[in-house]
Amino acid sequence: MCVADFLRHNGGRATAAELVAATSKKAVASAVRRGEITRAARGLYVLPGAATDHTTALAYHGVLSHVSAARVWGLPLLVPPEKPHIILPAHRRPRPGPPAVLHWSHTTADERRTGVTSALRTVCDCARILPFGEALAVADAALARRLLLPDELVAAARTLRGPGCPNARRVAALADGRADSFLESMLRALLISAGVDGFEPQVLVSCGAFRARVDLGHRPARVALEAEAFEFHGSPNAFAADCRRYDELVTAGWLVLRFTYQQILGDPQWVVATVREAVRARTTGGVC
16 A cells, blocks of 8 residues: 555544554655655644645644634634634643644544534634624524534533633524524624614515515514625626515515625624614604
């Protein structure tokens, strides 16, 4: 068996001792020179082209975690991590390796086998280090994809100790699997943090034969909020359908407010003030 084949059968990684025992010292050196295998760290070899984050985790003999694990699970992040986050066993001194954010904690046998923390652990870890809105978006997405259950998340957050626990428990209590997008979750978090209550994700509006879901709906005030990503209408027909949906929501008695990515993230105070005034006016009958 050649050196590269041994690595493939060994999950893409092997120590120098394992490679030499399976082939020979000369074969390993030749495979490195030909670029068939790559030295990830002292005494550790991987196949070329392996994912950078996974290669870094292998170099430390650790497990991808936090926001790096969120990327593996396909959970939304506002910005990708500059360096991979890796969990090492408690009290282990890190060996020299590529740039990384290192954490020390226990990991399960399954996490060590897959090289990434579980979905539940990942959501909790993200909630400990991310701002509330970003953490809520991660948790909402995990619930929406049924990677975990709400009760599991709440129970896990209760057991946490150390920095970031209050934020993690808050996220667990408010996460909602009905959320449909990262931006929608960020908008809902903004309103929660500002004390603007009453908005629910993906509210169904019905009026006769008309049916439509709005990103966030305040049923008593009949205020609908739409979190608009920066994208073009795909066609004139799509644009016409969007206008018709808006008109029918208004005809059904709903006030529709549409907020862009730039407004939600760049001008949150204006967004909150606009929503708060809209709810006040609709519930009291007052106008500016």
